Amino acid sequence: EEAEKRANMPAVSKGDGMRGLAVFISDIRNCKSKEAEIKRINKELANIRSKFKGDKALDGYSKKKYVCKLLFIFLLGHDIDFGHMEAVNLLSSNKYTEKQIGYLFISVLVNSNSELIRLINNAIKNDLSSRNPTFMCLALHCIANVGSREMAEAFAGEIPRILVAGDTMDSVKQSAALCLLRLYKTSPDLVLMGEWTSRVVHLLNDQHMGVVTAAISLITCLSQKNPDEFKTCVSLAVSRLSRIVSSASTDLQDYTYYFVPAPWLSCKLLRLLQCYPPPEDGAVKGRLVECLETILNKAQEPPKSKKVQHSNAKNAILFEAISLIIHYDSEPNLLVRACNQLGQFLQHRETNLRYLALESMCTLASSEFSHEAVKTHIETVINALKTERDVSVRQRAADLLYAMCDRSNAKQIVAEMLSYLETADYSIREEMVLKVAILAEKYAVDYSWYVDTILNLIRIAGDYVSEEVWYRVIQIVINRDDVQGYAAKTVFEALQAPACHENMVKVGGYILGEFGNLIAGDPRSSPLVQFNLLHSKFHLCSVPTRALLLSAYIKFINLFPETKSTIQEVLRSDSQIRNSDVELQQRAVEYLKLSSIASTDVLATVLEEMPPFPERESSILAKLKKKKGPGAVSVNELEEGKREGGELNGGGERGGDSSSTPSPSADLLGLRAGPPVTAAAPSAGSLLVDVFSEAVKQPSPTAFLRLFVCKNNGVLFENQLLQIGIKSEYRQNLGRMYLFYGNKTSVQFVTFTTTVTCPGELQSHILHIHTWNSLEPLIEGGAQVQQVINIECLTDFSDAPLLNIKFRYGGALQNLTLKLPVTINKFFQPTEMASHDFFQRWKQLSLPQQEAQKIFKANHAMDTEVLKAKLLGLGMALLENVDPNPENFVCAGVIQTKAQQVGSLLRLEPNAQAQMYRLTVRSSKDTVSKRLCELLAEQF
């Protein structure tokens, strides 16, 4: 505070020498102790009080002096509870210094006294409407400094007018723009640009560079909120930028900073452009590209000055330009040039530049155009990782290596990262470990390399290897039989080190327990040797690891009967069977019993090799994402990168668009509140799997829908917060659906609203839906509420209505969109008929479009009873003894819609040998046949 004062005061006291103030301040400075200072201040305060109270009016000068003293005392940290009135009086003075002090006091000591606020606002209003630019500026600065909601309410309407008025002075315009920006930031709802929009945008064309600089800050902020309204600023910004870029360094006079023309303005223009996609207008785009090229060219020119300010200004523009190029991500030429430019910076002696270059390159690496160009700098980056003195730079280097990694350089990068890990800073080790683990997995060409890498990782940085990493190795080893033998051999060797990390013991225990038999042939790793090796580590390990080892031992008994007695001995020892830890004791007791009672057959069944794990997103990747937070570019980019290379794991098809046909990856439920990456990851179809990753119960969203084709009641949706149950009944063309919303948490949901919509055509023509009773907006913790929906089928339909649910849980807005399980088959009326009737009608419906046929592979076991139940659930009548082949099923029914009735016949021919079905549907309406066929094909 004092420093601030020191900076402020001399100017004031020199200007018109307030001697009293200077004396007072020097008195305070000379105080020997805090007590002395407080005494001096008390004395001064009493003096000022008596002066303010005094009968004779004070002149402007004294008032200013005393207000100044009060301000100084306040800034020293004492409370001031008077003098506001005197300060407000100063506002109406005609002298600049008095007015200035008044405004200063008010901006620093804002008081919420309504009477005073009214007076202050009045004074500000007077100053704003005065023709004196300095007074207007003072008033604007005061509004901006206070920036309260009351201020915004009073002046938000006035300031835009001042900003765009033709006769306003440039300096006032500048202040007005910045003042408006401040008000917009504090209370955006009060600042409505509306009619002023285009005139504000045109400030970009202003003659005065200062006005443009101030206005562009405002425009950038506004256009981030409503980009469409300010779209026109793009072309203006481009032309302004091109004028600046192409101007000679002397053209802009005052706005040339160390030979760089208007660097701040240029940066702001470039940043504004980053709010928008590349301009569509060819001419504008051409001009912009030209600008960017010029900026890149200028970077190559020799510096005009050796001063650091010159290069800073130049580089600021350059980096901003590069961000814009990256943002557009559409100009291969520019991207490559930017990359080369950054490459030069990588070896610059300025640490900051190296840091920025690494950071920008990280984003460049993810662009398909510049990925190769980035890769050429690998040696430099590796060097940076090893030799940079600043840990934050090393961190960036590690990020960049991670981002530039692909199949071609994975081995090199992983090796380098591993070697760096030995000396890496503790703060980044865990992240490095995760990255190495992911890269190793993603770009593994052969799995022995992968196993080697991960085991090395555990050896070097065991403490930083999280659970996920070693879970992952085990999953991979279990799912790939070609690597199991190698893995067993490697862990066996690794375990022979005198000191090995607990994680290594865990991996070793698991793998030897499963695949120890693959290396048991070698006398050096005979079963007993293996067991003794594992058991030698046992006592050094924590409880969970010991539990794992006990499981490994019982597996040994199954694999190698000759070790049975030894292991039983171990299990029987007091340290196991009477262990104070319940888990260990239980395992010991149960395993001991199991091994002594069960026959070898039973043992073999119980202790069978682990089955392959189902596919799921790599939990390591999830962990890295969590670490970085949703905003982290590099991870997202990595995901993108994953799509391009046809790596080992990226074999699966990427999620298709959510079209009308329910493809497995279509995001029907809109459940993926997280970044889209989450959604993409599982469908990236990694062959590798992940048993241990958190089992969030979220089967593919359409699965819910599929479940309800043949049944009317059940659980529609469930996550950690909410469960939605459904019960429905249908008669003729009408249906009624009961929805039960259950709050699974102990906290209440507030503002709970649901809406049912029928997208597209469904809306008016096909299906008529209205909800009956509206819901209470509150659901208490653990409570359940019910909602009834009435449905009327007008004509046949194929899509399903959407149910949208919004509520707040602990402050966070939850938004769910689900498909309601209303399918056309719900409106079936079963029709019983004899064999010959059936075939007569079957023949009547012989037009090619009336028939829909599908041959598909069985998804479930071919159980006749189950099939029957499903077909009955469909709503049609199941006709017995109609088809000559008793294996086949035939059904008949009529779909009741308001407009018409659609008779439908169905024939399902199972082929048990081939595990295939042939399904034929004929109905009087082609769309119905098609839809029924689609629906049913997923059921069997």
Place this chain on the structure above:
Amino acid sequence: MIGGLFIYNHKGEVLISRVYRDDIGWALISSTGGRSRRNAVDAFRVNVIHARQQVRSPVTNIARTSFFHVKRSNIWLAAVTKQNVNAAMVFEFLYKMCDVMTAYFGKISEENIKNNFVLIYELLDEILDFGYPQNSETGALKTFITQQGIKSQTKEEQSQITSQVTGQIGWRREGIKYRRNELFLDVLESVNLLMSPQGQVLSAHVSGRVVMKSYLSGMPECKFGMNDKIVIDKQGKGGTTDDSGKSGKQSIAIDDCTFHQCVRLSKFDSERSISFIPPDGEYELMRYRTTKDIILPFRVIPLVREVGRTKLEVKVVIKSNFKPSLLAQKIEVRIPTPLNTSGVQVICMKGKAKYKASENAIVWKIKRMAGMKESQISAEIELLPTNDKKKWARPPISMNFEVPFAPSGLKVRYLKVFEPKLNYSDHDVIKWVRYIGRSGIYETRC
């Protein structure tokens, strides 16, 4: 145990720094050039002396290091330790250290400390050893830490000092001779009071000290007697009952007391008699505290009336409540004024009264006042209307004075001196007794 001791001036500059133990960061000094000791030193300066909020606790814990401080005018004494020490011991030591310094060079001020820094280091070497307090008796210290130049002592003298310092009676050397055996006894009391506006005593206690100055030859054995209730009652029971009623009135109940190390505690415990071989010169024989039957020398009757938002009328009457023959001195009444006072008019019958803006109070001074008298002051305080809604807290009116009697009622009954080896008796010793009662925190709410 004390790890180190620092003395700072008001700016937080270190004047004296003495480190006794490695744990406060001494160990690192060799490798880092004293950086960590600086850390401890700076930590105290930053967190206590220059703290944003005034630090009121005398013990501050910064980064697992405890700083115990006392302040004498503008000088800070801080004892630093990493261990869990007895805080009372540390403070006792710090106070002792202040006494020692005062005895050597007078007032503790920055200038005096700078002028005597060699002496202070010498003292610190002696009174603390590896952080454990040692002999801090001024008399004893003065025998071997002198301010005269270095005087080489004979073997005899050296061995004498050694035997004396390490001997049973470390506080007195043998062979002292005075022509006139004389002793001075001061009973110094400070009386503390908090009274409600209606005159109800909310809390009151007296803390007193018996300070002696003795100029006696040889190794005299002294016995001190006062009107301790327990002793009087015991005598009343055992002896004649002629004035038991009277003595009951005149005896006082002592709540707790502490003695100079020379007093034989075993004797006090068994017979409750105070016998000792006194040190030479000035020392504090005992300290005590009483809470019952306190004579309150003054009564303050406040009357505060708020007249609207801008005016306050204050009337204060003081009554002296002791024998009319006695005179109270240095009377000062301090009447706090609201923080938004803009002007004050005072009228008083006696003494001088003045509004001191720097202290936010009206200070009324009376030089002398006899017992059973009363005096009055009235003041009109003008206030400046403020935006603050909070009411004035009305701090209590405080008072200072000095009276020539002991408000606790303590009386010295006797002080006997026996010196069997030298030929002077109790009657030959000239004894002076003086009572001084001062105000401690003497406040009346208004």
